[in-house]
Amino acid sequence: MSEVMVFAENNGERIHPVSYELLGKGRELTDKLEGDLSATLLSGEQLPAEELVYRGADRVYRGTDPALSEPVETSYKEALVSLISEVNPEVILIGATNFGRSLAPRIAMALDTSLTADCTGLDIDEEKNFVQIRPAFSGNILAHIKSRTSPQLATVRYKEFAEADRNEEREGEVVEVKVKISREGAEKVKIIEEKRGRRVNLEDAEVVVAGGRGLKKESDMQLVEDLADTFGGKVGASRPLVDDGWIEREHQVGYSGKRVKPGIYIACGISGQSQHLAGMKESDTIIAINNDPSAPIFEYADYGLVGNLYEIVPELIRQLKEGN
Amino acid sequence: MRDLTFIVLIKQVPDMDQVEFDYEEGRVDRSSAPLEPNPFDLNALEEAVKYKEELGGEVIAISMGPKQAESTLKDAIARGADEGILLQGREFAGSDTWATSLALGHAIEAVGDFDLIFSGEKTVDGDTGQVGPEVAEFLNIPHIAFVSGVKARKEDEVEVVSESWGATYVKSMELPGLITLTKDVNEPRLPSFKDKQKARKAKIANWGVEDIGIDQENLGITGSPTRVANMEVPPPEKRESMLLREDPGSAVNQLLEKLDLGRSK
Ligand SMILES: Cc1cc2nc3c(=O)[nH]c(=O)nc-3n(C[C@H](O)[C@H](O)[C@H](O)COP(=O)(O)OP(=O)(O)OC[C@H]3O[C@@H](n4cnc5c(N)ncnc54)[C@H](O)[C@@H]3O)c2cc1C
Ligand SMILES: Cc1cc2nc3c(=O)[nH]c(=O)nc-3n(C[C@H](O)[C@H](O)[C@H](O)COP(=O)(O)OP(=O)(O)OC[C@H]3O[C@@H](n4cnc5c(N)ncnc54)[C@H](O)[C@@H]3O)c2cc1C
Numbered sequence: 252m253s254e255v256m257v258f259a260e261n262n263g264e265r266i267h268p269v270s271y272e273l274l275g276k277g278r279e280l281t282d283k284l285e286g287d288l289s290a291t292l293l294s295g296e297q298l299p300a301e302e303l304v305y306r307g308a309d310r311v312y313r314g315t316d317p318a319l320s321e322p323v324e325t326s327y328k329e330a331l332v333s334l335i336s337e338v339n340p341e342v343i344l345i346g347a348t349n350f351g352r353s354l355a356p357r358i359a360m361a362l363d364t365s366l367t368a369d370c371t372g373l374d375i376d377e378e379k380n381f382v383q384i385r386p387a388f389s390g391n392i393l394a395h396i397k398s399r400t401s402p403q404l405a406t407v408r409y410k411e412f413a414e415a416d417r418n419e420e421r422e423g424e425v426v427e428v429k430v431k432i433s434r435e436g437a438e439k440v441k442i443i444e445e446k447r448g449r450r451v452n453l454e455d456a457e458v459v460v461a462g463g464r465g466l467k468k469e470s471d472m473q474l475v476e477d478l479a480d481t482f483g484g485k486v487g488a489s490r491p492l493v494d495d496g497w498i499e500r501e502h503q504v505g506y507s508g509k510r511v512k513p514g515i516y517i518a519c520g521i522s523g524q525s526q527h528l529a530g531m532k533e534s535d536t537i538i539a540i541n542n543d544p545s546a547p548i549f550e551y552a553d554y555g556l557v558g559n560l561y562e563i564v565p566e567l568i569r570q571l572k573e574g575n
Numbered sequence: 576m577r578d579l580t581f582i583v584l585i586k587q588v589p590d591m592d593q594v595e596f597d598y599e600e601g602r603v604d605r606s607s608a609p610l611e612p613n614p615f616d617l618n619a620l621e622e623a624v625k626y627k628e629e630l631g632g633e634v635i636a637i638s639m640g641p642k643q644a645e646s647t648l649k650d651a652i653a654r655g656a657d658e659g660i661l662l663q664g665r666e667f668a669g670s671d672t673w674a675t676s677l678a679l680g681h682a683i684e685a686v687g688d689f690d691l692i693f694s695g696e697k698t699v700d701g702d703t704g705q706v707g708p709e710v711a712e713f714l715n716i717p718h719i720a721f722v723s724g725v726k727a728r729k730e731d732e733v734e735v736v737s738e739s740w741g742a743t744y745v746k747s748m749e750l751p752g753l754i755t756l757t758k759d760v761n762e763p764r765l766p767s768f769k770d771k772q773k774a775r776k777a778k779i780a781n782w783g784v785e786d787i788g789i790d791q792e793n794l795g796i797t798g799s800p801t802r803v804a805n806m807e808v809p810p811p812e813k814r815e816s817m818l819l820r821e822d823p824g825s826a827v828n829q830l831l832e833k834l835d836l837g838r839s840k
Contacts (some may be wrong), residue, residue: 254579260740261739264736267667279704281835311729320747321746322740326722328712347737348739349720349721349737349739350739350740352704352705352720353618353708353720353721353739353755354708355705355708356672356704356706356707356708356712357709357711357712357718358703358706359672359673359709360676360708360709361712362672363673364670364673364800365673366672366673366701366703366705366801367801367802368672368703368704368705369702369703369704376821387700387701387702387703388591388594388603388699388700389591389702390702391596391602391698391808392596392806392808392809393806393807393808393809393831394785394805394807395803395804395805395806395807396801396802396803396804397801397802398800398801398802399799399801400779404688409777414743425716432672436717438749439717439748439749440717440719440746440749441746441747441748443636443734443744443745443747444744444745445742446742446744447741447743452741454605469635473579478775491678493759497770500723500759505614507696507757509759525591527743532812533654536834539816541649544818544820550811550813550814550816551811551812551817552814553815553816553817554816554817554819554830555819556819556823556827556830557815557819557822558820558823558826562754563823563827564827566823566824567827567830570828570831572787
């Protein structure tokens with residue numbers, strides 16, 4: 252029987268929501284493969300497994316070891332490789348988070364098997380082949396990839412698929428697995444410092460207001476911040492502002508920054524180069540403010556305000572406040 | 576003590592701003608674009624050169640690709656690498672990330688002792704970001720991916736900043752190891768005219784399958800576990816844009832009405 256296994260990434264407190272999306276997609280795949288859906292929950296201290304069952308896992312493999320309390324890939328690789336070798340799943344889905352994209356290749360190499368990166372589509376074709384669809388060439392094309400080895404590994408983008416429905420009536424099995432991790436490997440990477448909380452979570456924001464090189468000086472970032480505040484949104488930026496140190500890199504939107512899909516994205520003084528578009532073009536509504544009517548951003552926006560951002564942004568704030 | 580050895584992995588890629596995408600035929604025309612080093616690999620190279628400048632040692636740039644990738648390795652030498660090695664031969668062509676990592680791993684073993692390997696976070700064409708960690712696994716050394724800052728460079732340890740699990744971490748890693756670099760880590764230097772001249776005359780070692788002792792069955796399209804079955808070139812996702820060119824007051828008013836953000840009037 253072919254099993255589809257979902258890796259439930261967590262930081263010791265919270266299971267990353269991409270795991271629930273993978274369970275949703277995983278169920279579709281197992282329906283076509285007539286197989287089982289499982290989830291793997293590894294952590295430093297034991298975490299509750301029910302939520303993964305409510306979201307559709309027929310089985311949860313739960314493994315606990317202090318070495319798993321920190322994001323150290325070699326420890327996770329060891330734990331997963333021994334589990335995978337025992338269970339022999341056909342397909343393994345891993346969220347394309349920084350950790351997932353760093354961990355999955357180690358597993359693929361350790362098992363000498365296939366891995367596709369950052370998938371946005373997954374399907375089973377008529378011959379029951381697993382087809383993995385992924386953007387490449389900086390997001391300009393979609394490649395359809397097939398594998399000739401087993402298990403077939405894929406990392407999958409966050410917010411690409413809907414979360415699996417939650418049903419507390421569902422039943423599943425929780426299998427406690429023995430985790431084998433060599434201390435020696437685990438000690439080669441040490442955590443010196445961890446900064447949590449301060450980070451902006453741009454990916455989950457409903458409104459993102461982003462500034463670009465149309466801003467003349469660093470203190471003008473305030474304008475963008477004020478607009479974001481008025482919307483109750485978060486501040487984004489194009490790469491040059493980050494390179495100049497006007498804002499931290501957690502705020503960068505684009506190919507080498509964050510990929511966001513908010514309800515409203517407002518680009519202020521951003522020209523709309525392909526590398527910026529790669530990070531925001533899937534937003535529900537895009538509003539561009541730019542004084543150059545031929546700026547490419549206007550071709551990707553739903554609404555274009557042609558004019559000086561130094562006049563338009565304050566006016567937007569004023570009218571929004573007035574409206575409330 | 577032996578000198579430190581730094582290895583940088585560099586792929587030659589098309590300048591993405593000049594690649595032509597044929598939406599009708601569903602084709603990518605790479606020949607339309609000039610070739611250049613993968614942008615993130617220049618960050619990797621810069622970091623290796625900084626390490627060398629601080630602690631001494633040697634920087635070796637390795638690339639797998641066609642003969643013309645020699646120019647990318649010469650570029651690397653102009654930017655501070657001491658040596659360039661090109662893995663070249665038709666057996667290598669068409670390798671996926673697993674096969675590529677196997678080949679690069681064998682080449683690194685053939686180089687001998689090393690301390691730190693630097694790779695880019697991903698390439699702008701294949702775009703997987705898998706080769707760095709796969710090479711580390713092959714060599715059985717630790718790695719840290721998506722490094723955005725290097726805090727301390729030591730002979731037996733490196734201290735870096737990277738993001739995972741929704742937090743920012745400072746981690747130290749015992750050497751030998753591998754790091755993959757983001758563009759935030761540094762601003763790659765531009766080579767001087769003199770350095771470019773010198774690099775032009777540099778000899779690039781060309782290594783084939785025999786030189787690295789790899790079984791060619793593991794290479795190329797037939798040796799790769801994945802295969803690109805099909806490529807779609809979707810047209811750019813342009814939108815029907817409503818342009819508002821009036822004075823700011825009425826443009827904003829119209830916008831807010833359209834957005835229907837619960838305003839009166
Ligand atoms: C490998 C690689 C990765 C990259 N990754 C990213 C990435 O992740 N994110 C990213 O953003 N970029 C990225 N870039 C850079 C990208 O190519 C562009 O250089 C960048 O997006 C341009 O930023 P910008 O639009 O703010 O600046 P510009 O292109 O300079 O545009 C500024 C705009 O402001 C307008 N403007 C000026 N004054 C005003 C005013 N008073 N009022 C209104 N409008 C005004 C101008 O008309 C212009 O359109 C990457 C590049 C490479 C090679
Ligand atoms: C459209 C398309 C989709 C693809 N999808 C997949 C896929 O899902 N899975 C898969 O296994 N293969 C895939 N491949 C094949 C893959 O692109 C090649 O294996 C390629 O040789 C390396 O992968 P990359 O470009 O993604 O490199 P990445 O893994 O993104 O590169 C990371 C770093 O590794 C180093 N590096 C990578 N390649 C080389 C090289 N040739 N020489 C020196 N250093 C290098 C560089 O430092 C680089 O910055 C795909 C190819 C195409 C054309």
